[in-house]
Amino acid sequence: MNANNLTQAIFYMVVLLALAKPLGYFTARVYEGTIPGIVRWLSPIERLLYRICGIKEVDEMTWKTYAGTFLLFNMLSLIVVYALQRLQSLLPFNPMGMKAVTPDSSFNTATSFATNTNWQGYAGEATLSYFTQMFGLAVQNFVSAAAGMAVMVALIRGFVRKESNTIGNFWVDLTRSTVYILLPLSIVLAVLLVSQGVVQTYGPSVHAKLIEPFTLEDGTKIEEQVFATGPVASQIAIKQLGTNGGGYFNANSAHPFENPTPFSNFLEMLSILLIGAAVCYTFGVMV
16 A cells, blocks of 8 residues: 555545544434434424324334334335336336336345345346436435434434333334435535536436447447436435445446546545444444
């Protein structure tokens, strides 16, 4: 390791640790129900979701109910993501006319994203429509990460509440993780990524004429190159923050449309460890 690499590694760790403490304290306040002022404007969204879903914030769950609700939610998520892939040819936001994904690939992707492992057995730019990417995978990147964070805070309450048989409400923890933590961070990161040149559009793929067309062995003449685009930055932001895989493109963050500059690379490296580092401090605060 040369001096430049060592300097970058040290700078990365300093920034990560500097952000971990305030974010960890912020996260603790969210889970304790004391919503910080900087995100209190999002409270109407939280209340609206409770009203729509019939959730009572004060109703708490035993560990068995909490675990069962968590598993049920993940099963429903699996079914929705599977259905979106199988039906994507009939759904909107499909300017490139992507066909339905095969049953085995749909099931593999759905189970993988529901469990936050996000194993990618497909080329996103050549397989999935904008609708499937946004309402299937990007949404799942949010809620699967939020579900994991909810289990984390339930575990913390297990240490704190020595004489109680309840550990919170899964739906409340899931909602607060998404609305107050993942959503604001994703918005900030997505805007920063767009500023670096990460693609964010709903238009179709771009066709560019080749300066030097060529002919394949079978006689096919290649005169243009197709550049896949789409709502990339919004998905990459939550992909990194939720420690998810499954990038918009097949090459993930090695693709220049996902990660075009050294600064975007730094942001993506920072974001993938940011919440994991912060919740260590959250644990200390809550305990």
